[in-house]
Amino acid sequence: MAKYVMALDQGTTSSRCILFDKQGNICAMEQKEFSQIYPQPGWVEHNPMEIWSSQLAVAMEAMAISGAKPEDIAAIGITNQRETTILWEKATGRPVYNAIVWQCRRTADRIDQLGRDGYAKKFRDKTGLIPDAYFSASKIAWILEHVDGAREKAEAGELLFGTVDTWLIWNLTKGAVHATDYTNASRTMLFDIHRKCWDQEILDYFRIPACILPEVHPSSYLFGHTDASVLGGEIPIAGAAGDQQAALFGQCCFDEGSVKNTYGTGCFLLMNTGHRAIDSGSGLLTTIAASTDDDVEYALEGSVFVAGAAIQWLRDGMRMIRTAAQSQEYAEGVPDTADVYIVPAFAGMGAPYWQQHARGTIVGVTRGCTKEHFIRATLESIAYQTLDVIRAMEQDAGVCLSHLKVDGGASANDFLMQFQSDIVGTQVQRPKCIETTALGAAYLAGLQVGYWKDRAEVRENWQLGKEFTPVMTEEDRAKRLKGWRRAVRCALAYAEEDE
Numbered sequence: 001m002a003k004y005v006m007a008l009d010q011g012t013t014s015s016r017c018i019l020f021d022k023q024g025n026i027c028a029m030e031q032k033e034f035s036q037i038y039p040q041p042g043w044v045e046h047n048p049m050e051i052w053s054s055q056l057a058v059a060m061e062a063m064a065i066s067g068a069k070p071e072d073i074a075a076i077g078i079t080n081q082r083e084t085t086i087l088w089e090k091a092t093g094r095p096v097y098n099a100i101v102w103q104c105r106r107t108a109d110r111i112d113q114l115g116r117d118g119y120a121k122k123f124r125d126k127t128g129l130i131p132d133a134y135f136s137a138s139k140i141a142w143i144l145e146h147v148d149g150a151r152e153k154a155e156a157g158e159l160l161f162g163t164v165d166t167w168l169i170w171n172l173t174k175g176a177v178h179a180t181d182y183t184n185a186s187r188t189m190l191f192d193i194h195r196k197c198w199d200q201e202i203l204d205y206f207r208i209p210a211c212i213l214p215e216v217h218p219s220s221y222l223f224g225h226t227d228a229s230v231l232g233g234e235i236p237i238a239g240a241a242g243d244q245q246a247a248l249f250g251q252c253c254f255d256e257g258s259v260k261n262t263y264g265t266g267c268f269l270l271m272n273t274g275h276r277a278i279d280s281g282s283g284l285l286t287t288i289a290a291s292t293d294d295d296v297e298y299a300l301e302g303s304v305f306v307a308g309a310a311i312q313w314l315r316d317g318m319r320m321i322r323t324a325a326q327s328q329e330y331a332e333g334v335p336d337t338a339d340v341y342i343v344p345a346f347a348g349m350g351a352p353y354w355q356q357h358a359r360g361t362i363v364g365v366t367r368g369c370t371k372e373h374f375i376r377a378t379l380e381s382i383a384y385q386t387l388d389v390i391r392a393m394e395q396d397a398g399v400c401l402s403h404l405k406v407d408g409g410a411s412a413n414d415f416l417m418q419f420q421s422d423i424v425g426t427q428v429q430r431p432k433c434i435e436t437t438a439l440g441a442a443y444l445a446g447l448q449v450g451y452w453k454d455r456a457e458v459r460e461n462w463q464l465g466k467e468f469t470p471v472m473t474e475e476d477r478a479k480r481l482k483g484w485r486r487a488v489r490c491a492l493a494y495a496e497e498d499e
Contacts, residue, residue, distance in 0.1 A: 004073050079165075080163065090159060130285060151207075165184050169223055186288040220448045239446075244270055253405065267308075278396055425472075428468040
């Protein structure tokens with residue numbers, strides 16, 4: 001029997017490959033960062049060829065380091081940054097433009113126009129999404145409208161569209177397979193999540209030819225096999241899911257009402273709602289959860305655009321820290337933020353506010369503000385944003401959160417996790433393996449090929465790493481939240497000039 005399942009974890013700032021064994025242990029892990037391109041303020045792009053080359057490189061490195069041959073790998077599961085949009089030539093595989101990243105705000109005006117045209121509710125009813133520049137639809141339209149010859153080629157059937165999973169599958173199979181899964185399709189704002197198909201009315205509105213769209217399958221599905229020239233053999237590609245749905249699966253949130261929060265570049269809180277597609281009244285999104293068959297399950301999602309990216313900003317932009325891990329040391333060096341609040345709305349504000357013109361805001365600064373206060377306020381902002389989403393989710397689902405499962409890179413920060421527990425007033429549970437996004441992709445692929453028998457066997461792998469229990473007083477919590485809400489009002493007020 002094959003020894004491993006390979007997970008390709010293509011994220012916003014890096015590509016990773018992890019080899020997992022049957023117990024869900026990491027047997028090899030390689031990671032490579034790639035370039036972030038900012039052509040204008042609010043614009044974010046990636047080079048699609050660099051995405052592919054970095055992902056291929058770490059896959060080959062993981063195999064080399066572990067000594068794994070193609071026959072040692074039972075299957076490949078793919079998980080990816082969602083909504084990021086790539087269009088390429090069908091004949092050559094050459095991208096016609098850089099990948100437009102989910103964080104990019106260049107199409108905000110187009111979304112405003114959609115609202116003025118009276119389509120916002122109709123599109124939300126079909127897709128479960130609140131219309132926003134975040135999603136793929138307006139990004140595709142922008143490329144077709146602004147790249148010379150793109151529309152003509154698309155209408156002639158000479159271009160293909162894909163989110164990053166589709167791009168990787170297409171390259172792994174040397175162009176033999178053009179496909180995606182339900183979770184990624186549900187994030188394009190082109191997919192009817194109830195009828196499980198691309199929606200012609202939305203395609204017509206954005207003037208997007210249906211012929212460029214990939215086939216859509218369940219997350220656990222035999223999409224195809226790698227071309228032998230890519231990784232040295234024909235390995236089954238048997239799983240694909242957007243990163244947040246993959247993390248929900250990797251955390252074994254298989255039951256209705258179970259919740260996880262991933263602290264990655266952004267912060268994404270998902271609740272499994274089973275076969276119910278709950279229509280949010282609190283600014284959350286209704287989306288499709290990763291599934292092992294065609295009978296889809298749904299999730300409620302709250303999207304915070306900037307979480308770990310704020311720590312990266314402290315490191316690379318502000319140069320206040322040398323490593324992300326250093327942020328904990330500085331934050332613990334002061335007892336509080338000296339009433340400084342940071343709202344990191346670098347790419348607008350997501351759930352539950354959905355204000356795409358909001359920008360980063362810092363309030364409460366006095367002469368006594370130090371670097372330590374600034375770093376602590378940045379970390380605390382991640383927990384505050386998560387709290388806002390949790391309260392909205394509890395209201396929509398009619399449940400009170402008993403505990404919160406966490407994962408993602410920033411969840412390794414003990415200060416942040418303790419503050420999260422304190423500010424929400426509930427237990428926070430961090431598993432031993434916080435690479436649950438990749439693990440979810442591996443589970444989806446492994447279940448498809450019989451590496452794991454069923455979900456019950458997968459569930460046995462989940463192990464608690466550390467639990468955080470709230471110690472903050474109710475009075476202190478209320479005072480801090482009052483300050484946070486004032487800061488949010490300031491960030492929203494800044495956006496009013498653009499309305």
